[in-house]
Amino acid sequence: KQEVTQIPAALSVPEGENLVLNCSFTDSAIYNLQWFRQDPGKGLTSLLLIQSSQREQTSGRLNASLDKSSGRSTLYIAASQPGDSATYLCAVRRSSNSGYALNFGKGTSLLVTP
Amino acid sequence: AAGVIQSPRHLIKEKRETATLKCYPIPRHDTVYWYQQGPGQDPQFLISFYEKMQSDKGSIPDRFSAQQFSDYHSELNMSSLELGDSALYFCASSLVRGGSPLHFGNGTRLTVT
Numbered sequence: 001k002q003e004v005t006q007i008p009a010a011l012s013v014p015e016g017e018n019l020v021l022n023c024s025f026t027d028s029a030i031y032n033l034q035w036f037r038q039d040p041g042k043g044l045t046s047l048l049l050i051q052s053s054q055r056e057q058t059s060g061r062l063n064a065s066l067d068k069s070s071g072r073s074t075l076y077i078a079a080s081q082p083g084d085s086a087t088y089l090c091a092v093r094r095s096s097n098s099g100y101a102l103n104f105g106k107g108t109s110l111l112v113t114p
Numbered sequence: 115a116a117g118v119i120q121s122p123r124h125l126i127k128e129k130r131e132t133a134t135l136k137c138y139p140i141p142r143h144d145t146v147y148w149y150q151q152g153p154g155q156d157p158q159f160l161i162s163f164y165e166k167m168q169s170d171k172g173s174i175p176d177r178f179s180a181q182q183f184s185d186y187h188s189e190l191n192m193s194s195l196e197l198g199d200s201a202l203y204f205c206a207s208s209l210v211r212g213g214s215p216l217h218f219g220n221g222t223r224l225t226v227t
Contacts, residue, residue: 032213043204043220044157051213089156100170101147102216104156
């Protein structure tokens with residue numbers, strides 16, 4: 001059974017800092033990995049999707065990397081802003097077959113203080 | 115751009131009642147997923163459908179059932195509700211291509227009293 005772990009569980013940083021969120025998974029036979037953002041009581045917003053054949057993806061101030069062989073992914077947030085405060089979830093997909101769902105980690109709760 | 119639409123946004127039911135949650139996927143998306151997220155928990159996969167057929171099954175209780183209709187919308191039916199069923203229920207959709215991302219709706223918050 002695929003286990004997805006995110007470290008740290010919570011993080012508080014002052015505005016402007018660069019930060020790294022970590023995600024690890026036990027079964028390296030993944031198809032892709034997706035990072036999400038969730039605001040309290042709200043839905044999940046997709047941030048970045050990395051296919052198993054890719055090493056990284058970038059979107060604005062966000063950069064996600066994937067090392068499938070070691071079962072790790074990182075989400076790098078540059079020049080953090082208070083609006084980045086949210087829970088960040090990492091999820092892996094185990095199969096290319098349509099309908100095969102994502103396994104989520106428990107998330108990292110990020111607070112960026114002004 | 116069109117997103118995944120879920121209804122209702124909030125639902126309050128009593129124990130042992132039934133509830134039906136609806137999901138309308140992004141147009142042309144043919145796969146629908148249902149997730150349950152308890153307070154302070156990560157989303158747990160319940161069930162998914164591809165082309166109106168069940169394609170994967172997770173930790174869905176026997177009291178719950180779901181289906182996908184000809185217009186690709188999906189409904190999650192929940193019977194004999196228990197207090198522990200109180201949670202945020204998400205629907206997500208994606209394209210048939212295995213590498214395509216999942217897009218989530220804003221969820222239905224179910225409260226069982």
